[in-house]
Amino acid sequence: MIKNEKFDANWENICKDHYIINEELHDILISGYLPQDYIKSFKPVDLDKPGVYMVVFRRFKRFDNIFVYKWIFYPYYFIDVLLFFLILRKDFTKSLAYSECRSDYFTFIDESLCSVKYGIMKHIIDNPIDCNEYCSTFDYKSYYKSPSLNVINVLSKFVYIKNIYAMNTYLNLLFNCDNFKFAHDLNSKLVDKSLSVVDENHFSKEENMNLLNRCVFFVRDLTKFKNILQKNKEIVITKGSGKWRDQVDSSDSFLSLLDKDFRDGILKYNAYHINKHTIFKSWELSDYHTSFENIHYRLGNSKI
Numbered sequence: 202m203i204k205n206e207k208f209d210a211n212w213e214n215i216c217k218d219h220y221i222i223n224e225e226l227h228d229i230l231i232s233g234y235l236p237q238d239y240i241k242s243f244k245p246v247d248l249d250k251p252g253v254y255m256v257v258f259r260r261f262k263r264f265d266n267i268f269v270y271k272w273i274f275y276p277y278y279f280i281d282v283l284l285f286f287l288i289l290r291k292d293f294t295k296s297l298a299y300s301e302c303r304s305d306y307f308t309f310i311d312e313s314l315c316s317v318k319y320g321i322m323k324h325i326i327d328n329p330i331d332c333n334e335y336c337s338t339f340d341y342k343s344y345y346k347s348p349s350l351n352v353i354n355v356l357s358k359f360v361y362i363k364n365i366y367a368m369n370t371y372l373n374l375l376f377n378c379d380n381f382k383f384a385h386d387l388n389s390k391l392v393d394k395s396l397s398v399v400d401e402n403h404f405s406k407e408e409n410m411n412l413l414n415r416c417v418f419f420v421r422d423l424t425k426f427k428n429i430l431q432k433n434k435e436i437v438i439t440k441g442s443g444k445w446r447d448q449v450d451s452s453d454s455f456l457s458l459l460d461k462d463f464r465d466g467i468l469k470y471n472a473y474h475i476n477k478h479t480i481f482k483s484w485e486l487s488d489y490h491t492s493f494e495n496i497h498y499r500l501g502n503s504k505i
Contacts, residue, residue: 215332219321220474221285222467226278230490233499235276251277252501253314254423255459258372259452260413267437268376268413268430271452272423273460274501280314281322286466287419288325288360290335298458305357306455307387307412309371311420312364329360352395353380353404356387357415368418369429375413376436380404383412414451417459464491 222230229235239251252275259269275283287308293299298306315326325332335358363371374383381404385392395403420426431438471486489495 215289215321215325216291220480221281221321222471226282227484229278229500230486230495233495235500239277253280253283254420255456256418256420256423257452257455258413258416260411266435267439269439269452271456273456276500282467283463284310284314284322285325286463288329288332290333291466293335296462298462301458305354307357307416308360309368309416309418310360310362312362313421314419315362326362329362333360352392353384355391356384361387365420365426365429372430373433376433378405380412464496467491
């Protein structure tokens with residue numbers, strides 16, 4: 202790799218000029234099998250197997266001490282592709298998550314997933330705002346000059362690359378319903394500017410009341426992530442409560458939408474480069490290759 206390699210920060214050119222589904226992941230998607238050395242490195246039930254956990258929490262009452270959590274797992278080989286789509290937010294306004302949830306959401310990425318990256322992936326990780334297509338749909342820089350009332354909505358458009366200890370700090374702030382401190386820690390400059398048009402009470406208004414339900418976390422080690430959060434003895438982490446545990450809730454729906462958007466994104470991205478002849482026709486993926494059955498049941502070892 203050239204040391205001072207330059208990349209166009211424009212999200213559109215990144216998608217057109219770079220194909221980041223490598224040959225190893227391509228073969229895994231086609232075959233539906235993971236390499237044996239990877240499989241032998243963990244037990245199927247392990248929650249610290251190499252990969253990425255997409256995690257959401259739900260708090261159904263504002264001052265409740267119960268955090269209901271759900272997650273979806275992606276094997277190690279999906280890390281770069283997942284980061285690519287998360288940070289670029291390509292076609293986000295056309296996504297299922299956007300249309301169904303009717304709001305933006307806060308995306309937190311474990312910084313350990315971003316280590317030892319080179320070339321275009323390093324460029325994307327180092328420039329998460331410039332490479333974010335969604336940020337190009339509005340003039341976010343103008344908010345620093347002329348702050349508006351919707352500062353929370355502005356903050357939720359960005360992607361935050363943090364360590365899991367910082368993520369747990371945010372979760373504790375949301376547990377304490379300290380939305381102002383949560384927002385201020387994410388972007389103190391923007392929030393300080395907003396105080397010229399709103400006061401701190403704005404951050405606790407009804408529409409901003411339960412920001413936990415608008416967060417999604419991508420972490421490498423789910424067990425460690427949970428254990429850090431459980432150091433706060435006031436928080437009870439559960440997979441669901443009582444008689445409602447078996448019912449599909451908003452967390453299940455949200456995870457499913459995000460996952461479907463990601464898998465559809467892989468297929469569209471592959472088709473684009475096939476049509477542009479930037480990759481061989483033999484690399485074409487089908488609906489089945491990016492299906493839930495293939496990625497989660499066969500590769501992710503989901504039992505459901």
